[in-house]
Amino acid sequence: MTENPSELRQPGPIISRREALQATAGAAALAALSPASVAAANAPAAATSTVTVTVKMTVNGRVHTLAVDPRQSVLDVLRESLNLTGTKKGCNQGACGACTVLVNGKRIVSCLTLAAMHDGAQIETIEGLEKGGELHPLQEAFVEHEGLQCGFCTPGQIMSGLGCIAEGHTGSPEEIQFWMSGNICRCGAYPGIVAAIADAAGRS
Amino acid sequence: MFPFVLEKPQSTEEAVAAAVGGARYIAGGTTLVDLMREEVERPERLLDINALPLAGIRVEGEDLVIGALARMAEVAADPNVKRLQPVVAESLIEGASPQLRNMATMGGNLLQRVRCPYFRMLDAGCNKRTPGSGCSAIEGLNAGHAILGTSDHCVATHPSDVAVALVALDATMRVRGPQGERGFPVEELFRLPGDTPHLEHSLLAGELIVEIRVPGGPHGRRARYLKVRDRASYEFALVSAAAALVIEDGVIREVRLAVGGVATRPWRLRDCEAALVGKRPDRHVFEEAAGLATRGARPLHHNAFKVELLPRTIVRALEMAGEAA
Numbered sequence: 001m002t003e004n005p006s007e008l009r010q011p012g013p014i015i016s017r018r019e020a021l022q023a024t025a026g027a028a029a030l031a032a033l034s035p036a037s038v039a040a041a042n043a044p045a046a047a048t049s050t051v052t053v054t055v056k057m058t059v060n061g062r063v064h065t066l067a068v069d070p071r072q073s074v075l076d077v078l079r080e081s082l083n084l085t086g087t088k089k090g091c092n093q094g095a096c097g098a099c100t101v102l103v104n105g106k107r108i109v110s111c112l113t114l115a116a117m118h119d120g121a122q123i124e125t126i127e128g129l130e131k132g133g134e135l136h137p138l139q140e141a142f143v144e145h146e147g148l149q150c151g152f153c154t155p156g157q158i159m160s161g162l163g164c165i166a167e168g169h170t171g172s173p174e175e176i177q178f179w180m181s182g183n184i185c186r187c188g189a190y191p192g193i194v195a196a197i198a199d200a201a202g203r204s
Numbered sequence: 205m206f207p208f209v210l211e212k213p214q215s216t217e218e219a220v221a222a223a224v225g226g227a228r229y230i231a232g233g234t235t236l237v238d239l240m241r242e243e244v245e246r247p248e249r250l251l252d253i254n255a256l257p258l259a260g261i262r263v264e265g266e267d268l269v270i271g272a273l274a275r276m277a278e279v280a281a282d283p284n285v286k287r288l289q290p291v292v293a294e295s296l297i298e299g300a301s302p303q304l305r306n307m308a309t310m311g312g313n314l315l316q317r318v319r320c321p322y323f324r325m326l327d328a329g330c331n332k333r334t335p336g337s338g339c340s341a342i343e344g345l346n347a348g349h350a351i352l353g354t355s356d357h358c359v360a361t362h363p364s365d366v367a368v369a370l371v372a373l374d375a376t377m378r379v380r381g382p383q384g385e386r387g388f389p390v391e392e393l394f395r396l397p398g399d400t401p402h403l404e405h406s407l408l409a410g411e412l413i414v415e416i417r418v419p420g421g422p423h424g425r426r427a428r429y430l431k432v433r434d435r436a437s438y439e440f441a442l443v444s445a446a447a448a449l450v451i452e453d454g455v456i457r458e459v460r461l462a463v464g465g466v467a468t469r470p471w472r473l474r475d476c477e478a479a480l481v482g483k484r485p486d487r488h489v490f491e492e493a494a495g496l497a498t499r500g501a502r503p504l505h506h507n508a509f510k511v512e513l514l515p516r517t518i519v520r521a522l523e524m525a526g527e528a529a
Contacts, residue, residue: 051209053210070207070208070209070210070250071205071207071208071240073237092241093238093241093242094234094238094303094304097301097303100303106277106306107302107303107306108303108306108307109301109303109304109307112233112234112237112238112304112307113233113237113307114210114230114233114237116210116252117210117230117233117252117254160302160303163302163303163306164302167302169302177436177437178436178437179302180302181301181302181436181437181438182300182301182302182303182304182438183301
């Protein structure tokens with residue numbers, strides 16, 4: 001115990017919560033492996049291994065050439081391979097909308113989208129919206145109208161909201177509600193979300 | 205998810221040949237990826253068919269021809285679909301979420317697997333997933349299950365909305381197999397569960413849906429889809445009805461009626477249709493005809509409410525169709 005707050009400061013470079021989680025998860029996973037399973041993991045091409053597929057994807061204007069396991073979703077590639085963790089994994093079964101991104105201009109759920117099937121795709125994620133330090137008008141509107149509480153669903157709401165605006169389904173609050181029904185907000189920030197989308201649609 | 209090999213056939217012939225050898229087709233992936241992750245589906249070879257030229261929507265005479273790879277959202281927004289068969293657009297918009305509608309194809313929509321929770325619960329018996337393992341829904345949580353077309357082996361409903369509209373409209377489909385193409389009514393795609401609920405459709409080994417044809421006619425303009433569910437959007441139907449009417453001189457000349465959410469396949473109601481032809485369209489006539497829909501119904505512990513909700517939904521759908529256009 002110490003009374004001196006300065007001693008509570010972390011020594012060395014400050015690491016983010018994510019980096020800390022990644023580091024400890026890796027250590028825990030290694031610790032959990034038995035010697036036999038480590039040997040299996042190092043064995044050449046067992047029956048359970050898969051051939052990787054090379055895909056080229058443009059994500060927020062940057063071209064990436066990636067070797068992906070055919071089982072990897074676009075969501076997993078964004079988060080794990082490209083470290084674009086703004087796109088969230090909620091239900092991982094297409095029901096909650098937290099993983100919504102734009103693929104070739106259309107909103108989709110990235111959790112049910114196999115990356116290996118999207119060679120050549122143009123992908124837009126929440127990280128691509130801010131330009132030169134300026135938030136996108138829809139991001140601004142979410143702030144102004146308090147379209148969030150905990151924020152977990154927000155990247156998906158905003159990407160889906162962009163799709164909703166582009167599709168022209170913002171004629172009334174009821175229309176926005178119906179066309180945003182693929183995005184669940186468990187905090188219940190729906191009135192703010194609808195107001196933000198209506199506001200941004202009016203400005204665009 | 206179990207490992208698999210992904211192939212990308214560049215022609216329909218190539219795709220069919222590979223499928224005959226045991227590979228599975230994948231297009232939108234909204235059903236299959238989900239079930240593969242749950243390990244309910246374990247294909248070893250997948251055929252990504254998105255490069256095949258099967259995505260168009262065209263008009264031939266009065267008929268609407270929809271490619272199997274057309275996305276639900278594209279079909280729902282197509283001006284010809286909205287003009288000639290608005291009930292197809294309406295039923296599509298009532299199905300899934302905007303994101304899923306951008307992904308899912310028409311062919312895949314028809315072939316989607318059931319939403320029975322026990323089907324995706326690997327430690328529960330399910331004759332559809334594991335033949336002979338029993339049906340957990342019959343004595344389980346079955347509020348969402350079927351009252352028509354059920355067997356002692358399976359009571360799951362077919363989950364598609366647009367299939368209900370297509371069956372009502374006498375739509376047909378073309379499929380390509382190793383022996384060439386053949387066509388048949390969409391209604392005949394779907395099998396009753398009987399004692400083989402794991403066999404869900406009438407496609408032969410390797411057959412691929414090519415296109416769906418919706419025949420035109422005056423009924424198209426007076427057709428509506430009503431979906432009753434636990435919340436106002438993005439939910440599967442408890443009961444749904446597609447109804448089309450042709451009324452001349454105040455008399456019903458033609459009726460098309462099919463229902464969803466209540467049966468093990470999209471359920472055409474020809475007895476109800478016959479009871480309406482030649483009558484004046486009013487609530488009493490609609491109620492009498494709708495009463496025929498539940499003959500032979502086998503309600504379960506939690507879904508007996510559908511026996512009452514079904515005729516009410518039919519009456520309301522017929523009223524909506526009568527008010528349309």
